[in-house]
Amino acid sequence: MLEKSRSTVARVATVFVLCVAASCGRETNVSSNAPRRPVAARRTLARLTDAPEWSPCTVSLRPGHIVQEAACASHIANAPVSVGGKDCDDMIGNHEETLRTLVAAPRCTDAAIRRLRTLAEQQPQAGRLWSDLAAAYALRAERDDRPSDLLRSLDAAEAAIARDPQLTEARFNRALALEQVGLPKEAEEQWDQLRRGSRSGWTREADEHWSALRRDASRAAASQWPRNQERIEAVVAAGDRKALASLIDPFRGAAHRYVEEEVLPAWAAAAASGDAGTAQRQLAIADAIAQTLTIGTGDRYLLRIVERIHEVERAKDEVMLGRLRRGHAAYGDARRTERAIGAERAERTFARAQQLLTDAKSELACSATMARAIALSFRNQFAEAMALLEPVEAHAHANDYWYVLGRARSNQAYLYTYQSRFIEALDRYDAAIEAFARMGDAENVANAHTRKIGILRTLGDPEQAWTESFLASRDQARFVEAPSRHEFLGETAEAATALDCPKIALLYQTAAVQLFQDRLAETPSTDSDRIVALHRNLGIALRGMAAVHIRLNDYRQADRDLSEAFRFISEGTAKDDQGVRQALLARIKGVEGDAALGEERFGQAVTAFTDAFRLASETPFRTFRAELLMGRAEAFRHENRRADSERDLRAAIAELRAEEDGLLDRRRRGSSEEFWSAYFSRSQETYQRLIRLLADDNRKQEAFTFAEQARAYEPLHLVLQLDTLTTQAFRRWTHDGRSLALEEIQSSLPADTFLLEYSVLDDRTYVWIVSRRTFEMLTLPVHKKAIESWNDKLRADAREQNIDGFETTLCDVHHALVSGPLEVLASIPHTADARLVFSPDGPMHGLPFAALRSDGDSPYLIENHRLSIAASGTLYIYSILRDRELAVDGRRSAILIGDPAFVPSNATRGLDRLPRGRSEVRRIAPLYAPAVQVLVDKDATAPRFFDLAPDAAIVHVAAHAVARPEMPFRSLMLLAPSHDHLSTIDAQELLTRFRTGHTRLVVLSACSSTGGVPIGPEGLAPLVRPFITAGVPAVVGSLWDVGDAPSEELLVAFHQYYRDGLDADDALRLAQIQIRKHDDAGFHWVFAWAPYQIVGQASSPFRPNHTGEN
Template identity: 25%
Template structure:
């Protein structure tokens, strides 16, 4: 595990340097006219020097400053001399020439003491502190900052104190003392608020946000970034907007929301390019490159890094160079080009040693160690981790120290040196607890849990893994739905290993609680928020306890079957009967399968020969590869059903609700065959759900829909919209039109087809419909970048584009008892730890009690037949699951291929 220091330099404005008073142009007597002229000359040269400095031309800047200094000394203008010396020191600091910077700044300090300039003394002491901070000598830096603020207080110079307070905060942040850092940042913010300095308020708000973000309190950090953005916009502060947008980009990056991260980083870059701030531009470009790296778009990442590096070399930004070259090394490491990776990391190491960048030095040493770990050269890996640890301990970099120790623990764990690994993880745990890094604490507890599992100490593993999960879940409130989904995916292994620990201890029922606790958590929160009708409410829904799970099986009058996988070798299956009896089986997948379960699931689907909607495929006879198909469907039955068959109801009318995980969401459960060739749909009435807790919440969807056939909305073959990316119009579906008309006739209503089936019109009618049937194209992409894939194709107008997306459905309030998506792949979407993120999830969240979706592309003819049969049965029996089963059985008599009758699944309530 790589301990990556912030590759993102999210805040691109240094705490302002306090320059001594600018050279004044004062009214003087004639005898001083010559001196005044010389001062004016010095001021002009001085300003030219800063113009060169801002371009990164430090050597030219220093030459000009020295000329100005010579003039000021000649006319014995001490205040001016101190000012220029101070700024010469700043240039040396920017150029990472720290000994020269200290020498010049100390000379300036002697002068301001001689003339008793308290404000000047405070400024010089502050600037000396900045040099020591950059050198990684944090204790010395803190001493100078504290001296500076004490003198500034004596002089009553409030305008100086905000910067000094934030500089002290930066030291405590480096030392890992986040609480102290936050206290000083809050003091600095209050200082700037009192002075009415909006620009500095924005900087402090962003620093406070970063403090919270570094502790894993992402929503709190985001709140401060947003405050900074609002104030900077109100004040017309473009630089502040760039900072805030950049940090919001970091927020989404940390949550794995890379599209949004790129969006905000792009906005920040545009502002900085307009301002011409080359240093900020370079870091922004590098940050965007880091997002591309995390997305696996390595050529694009390298292009960005090289672009940033070119700028940094032009402006002699050695610190930026070190960071960007380090990032290039990490990218080559991701590409498994270890020679190139090592080459760049060693370059970064040399730069950071040259400029005494201790933070960067520790980071790069750590990354080289991680490279050797990947190469399985564990001795070299430990050597570099130890060097990084020595650097971080010397400078008091607690977060870096925790990362180094944790990485060493990973090496020891790989070497099965459990005692050493545990010792390392315990050291890391103590550090992350001290500095308040909650995310780091959870990760370290997870690692400790793995050691105890390897040692067979399952009660200890259970304790640590439960503690990790408690922290993960405490960090979720306040995140958006998409953010929760991404966040949950990063934690999935902790839940899986906890389930394993519980099963080994024969804690079957406790393991079931955890199994349901790990899935659809964001979905559950979303459903509760919609039912509360308080979209901004802060909620933290408790997971189900065993008694509640049993009660749900009873109230549903159904047998619940929940699956969970641990790594690739174990499948756990729980069966909860309506009586409350819980049964459990586990399958050793390595013994049962030659390849991963996911591969079998995909192969079984492919063997069915699924094709796109609108293609007339309705074979009456079995296709040539039916033997392979039957073999795969039987193998899936053997893995998923046979171990628990004895616990399932014998009455085919009894409902069985499958709660899959991962690739099992793609399983065509009705088409699974036992060894005698009997399909599962022959034996059971089947439904699916993303979690048991979701079943509980959908049962609470209370609707007051009039029981009138006029409230049936049937849509078929609308005028097709254009796809925004491909810029192609979808093909019409005449078969879907015929299907819609036939179904509408059953309910004595009119199907809405062609140009009448507009998105705007359908959205209005959906709000009042009891049953909604869509016979049209279903799309799986996130066309509008809303973070939720899936769309229903409808007729476009000037008011809309004809694509009713999952994201838009989430914002609707529906009262429908049932929505049928008679389109291709409408049950698809992004499979995550939270279930399938797509149309079905959005519709249920919007208030629909039940949704029927397809698991693959279906033919027009067989679908029209199946759907007509479904509604015919539903008119006589309100049990949707029973009606769907009857329709499948009837359809199978005419279309024997499971491709034609097994695609649809019911999610949600049976009645």
């Protein structure tokens, strides 16, 4: 038996809910196809088919969470389920067992969902299974605070109803999900159907939901801003400040705009024409609104604008009063021009308003300046626009003008977005949300969340994009302008599509189309400007509808949508600037190309994509242009125009790389860590298509070049920012941050070192074998899903100690991925124990290469070869050169950290102290004496680690690590607390604070330190990446949880060999071989030694004494 694992962490789970009437009842027709079973009580808010008995639930929202949680009271005892000590997979089997485990064992939620999905896909017509999958997703949304699971819940409920339209549980779950994902109209219709069933607790609950939605809809209709706006003048005249507050408080941003753009320009016009009565009434309205907003928000911006008018009137300064009148009038004119024919045409008028208001010392100059900045952006004058916004933001911040501060920051984010500076845009939108929230401006908070959706999709993070949509949906009733609501619906539809839920996306896109159709129906035919604007927006909505229909393979409807979209956009952009018109038409042509490609009309697809690219050539959206080039490349490929396809793929990569370079050049080390992996993952398909094309033409060197460029680009960028001699030379060698050429890699590899670099595609895998004198490429008939399956099975078998299954899978992996390269090596003269450097790709990360072997009687790979892992060939060469640089200073000191006295918390639940870790470092210490420092217990603090570790040649940390697959950048290493630091260090802090120094080797004696999470094209585990990118040549760690006793023995042996002068990879190899010969039978198991890997290369600072040769 292995001793207790170092990082077995149970999830903290809660339950999700809604408050309903506390009466009880049972529905007689629970399901059209449900078998008889004992009555079970309700345990979740969403309905499970094994729990027909109703009971009430109550809702709560935990601080810091955004998905509500439920607790459901029950008077019926459920059958007991024993979960203690069992593995999740042992507790789930059939449908009923899976549901019991889902409810009783929160830590098994993921496993239960996987099982339900497998069962549902095996029985595609079983509506009950799909309905329970919907309930399971809803439950996980609550437990993990994961809004995207509400979308998946709706998708599964739709699938259940498609299979069994009368299944009550599925209809209930659909209604619940519709309500939760911000589709209240559709939810109301579904609840209305459910409440009409035979009276029971379930129908009463449906009635509660329906009534609540009806009340919300009625309140929203009664308090819409246009209606409130119509009542303001009468309320002000009556002096009813309380009524005025009730009219403007829900729409504080709209009230600001109303005064700035309508009331004060009306005052200016009346005053200029001598209509003193009208001027006085308009100024009284502005005064009342400004005072009310100041009382409610503490923001005096609008009040100071009005006070300035009063000051000038009292002073009877006709010159200054004239400037104020003309300034306010110009600002109103500019806003009307902007709405009618576009912002660019209004720039001169905004500039005149800005000058007049500045001269008149009116704070409204801030709004005029911001509007002018946006107008300049339509001419691509981004630097000039940003220069206008910066002083406005500073002035607003100094004066607590929350409204102006939010707008300035939101406008900065808008400009950053159009320059593809996405990380800075997200930061500015977050800052804008903070400012708008301070003044209770729910509309602009929702607008900022909506703008973040598209950025996050572009960055390749659909999960977080949906979270922003979920946050925006809570305030969607506050959208005043139809284009703002349309933007929310359209962005949400695209977020749903990105999460592979196009049927749900269609609901949002249909709502967007209906929005503008309704607006057109109610617009007088004489209001031509409004009709033109609505036509433009309807065309955009129809273009979005076509894109969704393409994802649903409904090409005929997509063609109809595109035809209508083109007509409406042509009519709606007649007065627009040419740039706006071209951008909109480019989007339509791009969707047209997608439709033609889907229908295998490849020639038409080429034409459409070509037109789209021409129209988009002047836009700043590189990602969009890359998508067009990829689409055209695919059409060319189908037409067997390989040269044209290759040209477009190379151009697409160039577009993406240019955008990436811009982002990386402005990044700060450790900032925005949550985005980098997803962002660089989005370009992998483009690289893979080009690699396939080149490989098919046997252009193996060019294929290798792009395989090398596709990986570890972001870590390489961090490495090249270091101030070391190696980096200075390497910076010139890598040609401004590009990966090394094949010849450069070959010339730098040591003798008898073979780089095996892989590229995993959906249907095949390429591997390049590179050494000083060798370069070969193999095409392996193994696909991505097979490797993913093997990796999952190895982890499960390691967790369950299933030695037979584990060994079988190791042989499968060896045969598929390693036997071919080994046959090539067999034909090349080399030493018996040649070094193999694996550069894995995608699902290969996490494979225990040391333990691979051809069959149960053959030696393990580690017994014949020294092994190491590299994120890329380029980074491996860097580790070699950096190791040589560090070898010059001759430093041999070590810092050893063991058994830190970490602070118990939710993140550390289930983790105990590590007495074996303390023993481990104390056994290692004499090897490096006297130049060794040992930190254990309370002395092993984060500040001491950051202060001391970079100055040591060798760093060893025997502590707990917590891998966080959902947030890799939050993966933890647990140390002891200090007066100024908690006991946890996450990957982001490591990257930010671990400074470049003299460290040549880091040993992370912690479970899952080199694995435990998905690794994208960055090629490095979250806790490894900070050290490699700080210039540490090599890191040793483990792929999964390992028992403390074998871990101690293996790592003590490793340090003995390393102290004897062996390179780190050779020392690890001999330690793994030695542990297999240990007297304790438990140490022989492959589980005990196989997960240890070394990333990079580090020589020993000690002279060899040849102990390892024995």
